[in-house]
Amino acid sequence: MRTPPVNATDTASPIRATGTHRLSQLDVLESEAIHIIREVVAEFERPVLLFSGGKDSVVVLHLAAKAFWPGRVPFPLLHVDTGHNFPEVIAFRDETVERLGLRLEVARVQDYIDDGRLHERADGTRNPLQTLPLLDAIAAGRHDAVFGGARRDEDKARAKERILSLRDEFGQWDPRNQRPELWNLYNGRHTVGQHVRAFPISNWTELNVWRYIEREQIALPPLYYAHDREVYRRDGMWRSVGPVSMPRATETIENRTVRYRTVGDMSCTGAVESDAASVDAVVREVALSTITERGATRADDRISEAAMEDRKKDGYF
Amino acid sequence: MTQALIDSQAPIDSRAPGSAQAALSAAETLAGGTLFRFATAGSVDDGKSTLVGRLLHDSKAVLADQLDAVTRTSTERGFGGAAGGIDFALLTDGLRAEREQGITIDVAYRYFATNRRSFILADCPGHVQYTRNMVTGATTADAVIMLIDARKGVLEQTRRHLSVVRLLRVPHIIVAVNKIDLLGYDEAAYTGIADAVRTVTGELGLGAVHVIPVSALAGDNVVDRSPRTPWYTGPSLLELLETLPVVDEVESALESFRLPVQLVLRPQGAVAVPAADAPAFRDYRAYAGQVTSGTVRVGDAVTVLPGGAGTVVTGIDFAGTELTEAFAPQSIALRLRDDLDIARGAVIGAAGTLPNPTKELTAALFWLDPRPLTPGDRVLVKFGANTVQAIVTAVTGRLNLDTLEQETATSLDINDIGHVTVRLAAALPVETFASSRRSGAFLVIHPQDGATLAAGIVTAAGIVTASGVPA
Ligand SMILES: Nc1nc2c(ncn2[C@@H]2O[C@H](COP(=O)(O)OP(=O)(O)OP(=O)(O)O)[C@@H](O)[C@H]2O)c(=O)[nH]1
Ligand SMILES: [Mg+2]
Numbered sequence: 001m002r003t004p005p006v007n008a009t010d011t012a013s014p015i016r017a018t019g020t021h022r023l024s025q026l027d028v029l030e031s032e033a034i035h036i037i038r039e040v041v042a043e044f045e046r047p048v049l050l051f052s053g054g055k056d057s058v059v060v061l062h063l064a065a066k067a068f069w070p071g072r073v074p075f076p077l078l079h080v081d082t083g084h085n086f087p088e089v090i091a092f093r094d095e096t097v098e099r100l101g102l103r104l105e106v107a108r109v110q111d112y113i114d115d116g117r118l119h120e121r122a123d124g125t126r127n128p129l130q131t132l133p134l135l136d137a138i139a140a141g142r143h144d145a146v147f148g149g150a151r152r153d154e155d156k157a158r159a160k161e162r163i164l165s166l167r168d169e170f171g172q173w174d175p176r177n178q179r180p181e182l183w184n185l186y187n188g189r190h191t192v193g194q195h196v197r198a199f200p201i202s203n204w205t206e207l208n209v210w211r212y213i214e215r216e217q218i219a220l221p222p223l224y225y226a227h228d229r230e231v232y233r234r235d236g237m238w239r240s241v242g243p244v245s246m247p248r249a250t251e252t253i254e255n256r257t258v259r260y261r262t263v264g265d266m267s268c269t270g271a272v273e274s275d276a277a278s279v280d281a282v283v284r285e286v287a288l289s290t291i292t293e294r295g296a297t298r299a300d301d302r303i304s305e306a307a308m309e310d311r312k313k314d315g316y317f
Numbered sequence: 318m319t320q321a322l323i324d325s326q327a328p329i330d331s332r333a334p335g336s337a338q339a340a341l342s343a344a345e346t347l348a349g350g351t352l353f354r355f356a357t358a359g360s361v362d363d364g365k366s367t368l369v370g371r372l373l374h375d376s377k378a379v380l381a382d383q384l385d386a387v388t389r390t391s392t393e394r395g396f397g398g399a400a401g402g403i404d405f406a407l408l409t410d411g412l413r414a415e416r417e418q419g420i421t422i423d424v425a426y427r428y429f430a431t432n433r434r435s436f437i438l439a440d441c442p443g444h445v446q447y448t449r450n451m452v453t454g455a456t457t458a459d460a461v462i463m464l465i466d467a468r469k470g471v472l473e474q475t476r477r478h479l480s481v482v483r484l485l486r487v488p489h490i491i492v493a494v495n496k497i498d499l500l501g502y503d504e505a506a507y508t509g510i511a512d513a514v515r516t517v518t519g520e521l522g523l524g525a526v527h528v529i530p531v532s533a534l535a536g537d538n539v540v541d542r543s544p545r546t547p548w549y550t551g552p553s554l555l556e557l558l559e560t561l562p563v564v565d566e567v568e569s570a571l572e573s574f575r576l577p578v579q580l581v582l583r584p585q586g587a588v589a590v591p592a593a594d595a596p597a598f599r600d601y602r603a604y605a606g607q608v609t610s611g612t613v614r615v616g617d618a619v620t621v622l623p624g625g626a627g628t629v630v631t632g633i634d635f636a637g638t639e640l641t642e643a644f645a646p647q648s649i650a651l652r653l654r655d656d657l658d659i660a661r662g663a664v665i666g667a668a669g670t671l672p673n674p675t676k677e678l679t680a681a682l683f684w685l686d687p688r689p690l691t692p693g694d695r696v697l698v699k700f701g702a703n704t705v706q707a708i709v710t711a712v713t714g715r716l717n718l719d720t721l722e723q724e725t726a727t728s729l730d731i732n733d734i735g736h737v738t739v740r741l742a743a744a745l746p747v748e749t750f751a752s753s754r755r756s757g758a759f760l761v762i763h764p765q766d767g768a769t770l771a772a773g774i775v776t777a778a779g780i781v782t783a784s785g786v787p788a
Binding site: 028100185190202203309 | 351566702758760767
């Protein structure tokens, strides 16, 4: 198998200033994302970035750092912690925040369960429970713009969403009545109580993200790369053995070399078998994959044909 | 590669699933090659979504789990036997309401790559009620595929979309005469429609259009040329998409340098650079924005509006990398020799090229809101990084979609394409859309609820003076 050539100049200088004036695809996507981030910061009073430590939010944070260099990223980060997150991802999240000298707000699903505002679901997944703490945190922080790392290639409902997506005071997305989005002129006007979700990497694919991580040498939580883990098989996915994801009597624990393509709740995110231990190996693996990122790894999207759409309508990211 | 595509009707090896070499080389394209954006258009049910689904499927861009899901849903919804029982439209019609009604409501964006190019495709709705979403998809397109149902020919909605595409100056128009299977692949029937299409595009003043007979359902002439249309000798749809030039890049390189200032970077001590370097950035000040056109180099003389002051570029920064030149569509930060009063909304341009700021302009509008526009209405308009108050002083005409001629009008209703005069509350360096697709476009916004009311393009503005300094 051929190793994709790594362009040395790519890493040194992100812009290829060739005489032909041709920007690479990553350069075009990067500049588009920086433009969006700057527009939102210029037009909104209190933006916040949803930061989970997952690869997409890490890339958005990296882009924000580039957009405002040599200044600091001019907005805080927000994480909705389900209490079922992978410990190594939380550790990575905290290290990153510390390194960049940023402020992180954490909204905890566990707090809501403890005091009865939310109830644990029968299936044990807490992904859908994130919406209420998220909306409360947006209201409490009086955030009028919320950056997210969602990409249109992730899901058929996300494929329909605008780059600047208006939400009503209940955080609801109305897919039948979205604002036109014309050229690269983003309309951030909103009324009291409304807010906007901004998705700077809407047009990036999973492969673009990995290519960019490779080019920019961006650090990620270690579980994105191949490692040995105790897992068991459920719904066609490898689940990690942990306090919130114990195997049933019929499921056997095995030791496998796996990696994660997405990082969400331990209770509903699956690992894929992989020996891609480095970023270039992951790039190759993603390029050859015959199954989508969410299809391979997310149990919560299999609930119904329109699981993502339904969650988004209710205010989910 | 292209030759193999044309000659062979068999599945193409390089695109076969599991062909690692092909996937990797497509992956190379995805990372490095040109990005080509295209959108679909045409009347409701002409087969736009089916066509893009077919295009994605036949170019092996549909992954196994997506295909499984779509196959399952097709069966559940009782889709007929054709195309292996798969309703390809479901690959883009992802909303619950779309699947229930069998129509597209809003644009779906999909991404795929071949060995030659990476594509961003926008599958737009045909229903007149969702014209605003079609305009959304078309504004960023390098090419539009206009579908026509071969049994129905050119409809009012076809003329509306063609008019939109013409006003937006979309660089390439491909007319796909679809459902040719239902006409028995008859050459004479196709030729009749192709002639009618060329008459309409001629009347609209559209330049060269590519016309292709296709069957989205059966896959004829979508990726491979079909043996069932031996009388058609042109390229398949995909071959065309892979080879059309990216006009935007060429055009913007020829235009003068423009940088609308999004914000001023002035960290004043709150820097993200290592402590040892911090003192060097104490007085750092740069103007951040995305180059809309042209090229700028360190040492270039530039003019800044408002004010009209001239200065010189002393540095071009991109996140810690100093560049010697920058061009569209790079997002950069520009350092200037002189301390000028420059804030968001200012425009920096090559010296002597900026138009005279004006408060008066004439424009074409695509009216996208159910509330009609009447003369005297107060609105906001957004040009680049500038949002200013404005009054629509007159409605001077409207496009009649039957005759394709201007008719008199006193108001604009939803989906009308009209002409207006506008007075701005503050003078702006407005440029015509004819001179630059990047600088001559604007939004019309409702001043209270913030709704986007119209897409606007400037047809005439102030006079360009030689010095770029306001008279
Ligand atoms: N026989 C035949 N039927 C087709 C062809 N293409 C599409 N259809 C059928 O035409 C109908 C409409 O197809 P869609 O792809 O949903 O049409 P659309 O243009 O996307 O419609 P909107 O997005 O709602 O404007 C469906 O029943 C398709 O199966 C074709 O080439 N031949
Ligand atoms: Mg459709």
